[in-house]
Amino acid sequence: MGKNMKEQSADLLIEEVAVVTMNESQDYFSDGYLAIRDGMILKAGPMHEASAWRAREKLSMKGCVAIPGFINAHSHIGMSFLRGQADDIRLYDFLDRTFPVLFQSDHEVVYLFALLACAEMLKSGYTTTVDIMEQLPATAAAVSKSGMRGKLSPNIVNFLDDTKTDRLLEENIGYYEKYQNSASGRIQIDFNIHAPYSCSKQLMTKIKQAAQLRKADIHLHLSENLEEVSAIREKYSMTPTEYLDSLGILGPDVLAAHFVQVTDHDIDLARIRGIRVAHNPASNMKLASGFAPVAKLLKAGILVGLGTDSCVTNNRLDAFDTMKWTALIHKGNTQDATVLKASEVLNMAGAKGARSIGLDTIIGTLEAGKRADITFVRMDGKPHCTPWIKERAENTISHLVYSMSPADVDMVMVDGNILVKHGKVIAFDEKLILKDAQKAGEKLLNKTLYAN
Ligand SMILES: [Zn+2]
Numbered sequence: 001m002g003k004n005m006k007e008q009s010a011d012l013l014i015e016e017v018a019v020v021t022m023n024e025s026q027d028y029f030s031d032g033y034l035a036i037r038d039g040m041i042l043k044a045g046p047m048h049e050a051s052a053w054r055a056r057e058k059l060s061m062k063g064c065v066a067i068p069g070f071i072n073a074h075s076h077i078g079m080s081f082l083r084g085q086a087d088d089i090r091l092y093d094f095l096d097r098t099f100p101v102l103f104q105s106d107h108e109v110v111y112l113f114a115l116l117a118c119a120e121m122l123k124s125g126y127t128t129t130v131d132i133m134e135q136l137p138a139t140a141a142a143v144s145k146s147g148m149r150g151k152l153s154p155n156i157v158n159f160l161d162d163t164k165t166d167r168l169l170e171e172n173i174g175y176y177e178k179y180q181n182s183a184s185g186r187i188q189i190d191f192n193i194h195a196p197y198s199c200s201k202q203l204m205t206k207i208k209q210a211a212q213l214r215k216a217d218i219h220l221h222l223s224e225n226l227e228e229v230s231a232i233r234e235k236y237s238m239t240p241t242e243y244l245d246s247l248g249i250l251g252p253d254v255l256a257a258h259f260v261q262v263t264d265h266d267i268d269l270a271r272i273r274g275i276r277v278a279h280n281p282a283s284n285m286k287l288a289s290g291f292a293p294v295a296k297l298l299k300a301g302i303l304v305g306l307g308t309d310s311c312v313t314n315n316r317l318d319a320f321d322t323m324k325w326t327a328l329i330h331k332g333n334t335q336d337a338t339v340l341k342a343s344e345v346l347n348m349a350g351a352k353g354a355r356s357i358g359l360d361t362i363i364g365t366l367e368a369g370k371r372a373d374i375t376f377v378r379m380d381g382k383p384h385c386t387p388w389i390k391e392r393a394e395n396t397i398s399h400l401v402y403s404m405s406p407a408d409v410d411m412v413m414v415d416g417n418i419l420v421k422h423g424k425v426i427a428f429d430e431k432l433i434l435k436d437a438q439k440a441g442e443k444l445l446n447k448t449l450y451a452n
Contacts, residue, residue, distance in 0.1 A: 010035040010042055012416065013055035016062040017376065018390055019044050020397065021366045022351035026343075028393035034066060036372045039415035044366045063380030064410055065396055067346070068364050069127025069373035070319040071353030073278035074219075074257040074307025076155075077117035077142065078110035078133040081441040082312040085449060091225055091287045098312060101448045102134055102155075109444050110135040112437040114142035119425045119433070120317045122148060124406035125375035127414045130255065130278070130307070130357050132192055132219055136175045144183035147419040147427040149373060151357055152179070153192035153219045158203050165203045173210055180216075186415065188359070193220040193249070196240045197231050201247055208249050217358055218249070222256040225289040229261050241266035250275050255357060257307060260284055260292040267293065267300055276303040276356045279348075281325035282316075283309035294330050295339040305356030306348050323349050323401045342401040343394070372416035377408050 012035075019032035021044050033050040035042040043053075044066075079102065086097045110133065121129060128149040133139045136154040143150035154172055158164040176189040191211035193199050199207075211218045223229060223240045232240045241262060244250050252274035259270070259277045270277070279292055297304050306326055308317045323345045330340045348356075354364025363373045377400060379388045385399040385408075412420035419427040 008053050010037045010053055010055040011057065012036045013050060013053055013058045014061055014066065015050055015058060016047060016060045018065040018379075018396060019366055020065060020067045020346075020393065020400075022068050022347060023365045023367045026393070028396070030391045030393075030396075032066075034366065034372075034374070036416045039372055039417070041366060041368060041370050041372050043368055061376050061411065064376040064378050065400065066366060067125075067375050067377065067400065068350040068354070068366055069375045069412065069414065070125045070349045071305055071357060071359075071364070072121060072126045072129040072308055072317070072319070073255070073305030073353055073357055074280055074309055075117070075121075075129045075131045075317070076133055076310035076312075077121075077129060077131050077317075078105075078114040078135060078139050079310040079312055080113040080117045080120075080317075081105065081109060081437070081444060082310070083315050085445065086312050087286075087315070091289065092227065094287065094313065097449070101444065104448055105135070105444055107135055107138045109437075109440045110138035111142050112433055112440055114139045115145060115428070115433050116430075116437050117311065117317055118142055118146035118148050119428075119430045120311075121319075122146065122412050122420050122425055122427070123409055123423065124317060124319045125377065125409045125412060126317070126319050127373040127375065127412060128354075128357070128359065128363060130190070130219060132194075136179070140179050140182065140187055143187060145428055147186075147414050147417055149186045149359075149363070149414055150183075151188045151190055151217070151219075151359065153190035155194055156192040156203070156207060157194035157198045158200055159198055160200045162200050162202050165200065165206060168203060169206050169210060172207065176214060176216060184415070190217045190219045190255075193218060195221040195224070195228070196244055197228050204244070204249055205247055208247075211253060217253050217255060219255045220257065222259055223261050223266065224258040224284075225287065226261050239263055239266050241269055245269050245273065252276070257309070258284065258289065258292065259297070260289045262293065267296060267302070270297070270302050271300045276305070276358075278305050278307040278356065279326065280307045280309040280313075281322060281329050283307075283313040285325070285329065286313050291329065291333040294326070295334055295336075298344070303352060303356040304348055305353035306345075318406055319349055320401075320405045327401060342398050345401050346397050371414075373414045374412070375409060376411040377404055378410040379404075379408070382408060
């Protein structure tokens with residue numbers, strides 16, 4: 001067998017599928033194929049070239065579109081036992097209501113609900129989540145079990161009490177040392193700062209130094225609402241963004257969730273320092289935080305990914321919802337129907353999303369050398385996307401952003417492993433987890449929120 005022949009062999013050949021590559025030249029194959037070996041994409045191309053490949057297994061996905069697995073740039077998956085328990089209240093009342101329950105939740109309950117959140121996300125086409133959660137060992141176990149990819153950090157918050165600072169710093173470093181590159185490399189560990197109003201200067205600078213030393217990223221909440229801005233202004237005569245910058249926190253290693261109530265100077269700072277933003281449209285609307293200036297951020301060249309935030313402020317972990325919210329909110333708010341086009345929004349959930357979380361060297365596009373994290377959305381036989389002019393990339397993308405829902409997700413793979421098939425989770429026993437979670441969730445809420 002010649003060298004050339006060897007290069008043309010794959011483990012799996014997925015055939016007769018429309019492929020949205022999201023690569024630099026935005027290649028689209030209306031009738032395409034994907035060759036996968038050892039969990040990596042070897043080639044995405046037009047179907048008439050597929051005959052050059054030999055494969056151990058072939059799978060036709062006729063009637064489906066293959067897209068890079070969605071990226072959830074901001075989540076709190078272990079909090080989903082609080083879904084529907086803190087609606088219609090202000091952010092600070094929300095934190096007052098949920099923090100005591102979170103601090104009383106144990107490993108088991110966080111694990112069960114994080115795993116359920118993974119099931120919900122996978123069935124919506126998410127393959128990666130960037131998560132903040134107190135009990136990181138529990139979320140890491142859930143992400144590992146689910147087969148998903150995760151970039152995880154603990155919730156680092158000292159409520160400005162520096163007696164806790166060193167312990168919290170050690171906790172984040174300990175998690176980094178234990179879990180970085182675990183789950184066959186699917187888990188990465190970030191450093192965390194809950195928010196500039198809930199962490200002391202000392203804690204934030206120490207976290208920054210620890211992250212820099214390890215070339216790790218920092219995930220934080222920033223400028224979520226006007227109350228935060230007023231509180232920081234009153235104390236330091238600066239905006240939250242200016243305040244973090246004065247402490248040397250801001251840089252390309254920072255992923256800032258929200259970035260809603262910001263000034264033009266904040267946007268300038270974000271651009272100059274190269275911070276990235278996780279936009280959470282549903283959460284911003286539900287907590288009445290305001291409209292993040294997403295169109296402006298994109299124009300300034302700031303990397304913006306899309307997040308769900310926790311399902312307590314959403315209340316769904318739904319990639320399609322999140323895309324549609326993003327497009328519609330900003331069109332309405334700017335009164336300009338041309339902003340946040342479907343192709344831009346899909347990109348924010350895919351290739352740009354991967355750049356926003358710093359994983360674009362391994363995921364985010366369907367092209368040679370990337371991990372096989374792929375979502376397949378079924379387009380045929382669906383009233384809500386008929387007709388589908390398959391040959392037109394723009395029509396395919398329009399349907400994906402504006403018309404489709406998690407119910408249309410047919411298959412999801414991470415690292416070439418099939419985790420969802422025919423819309424059902426096959427990576428673990430979802431029914432069993434549901435039963436245990438119902439029991440554990442009820443017990444926790446009855447002894448906390450509903451105890452009197
Ligand atoms: Zn959050």
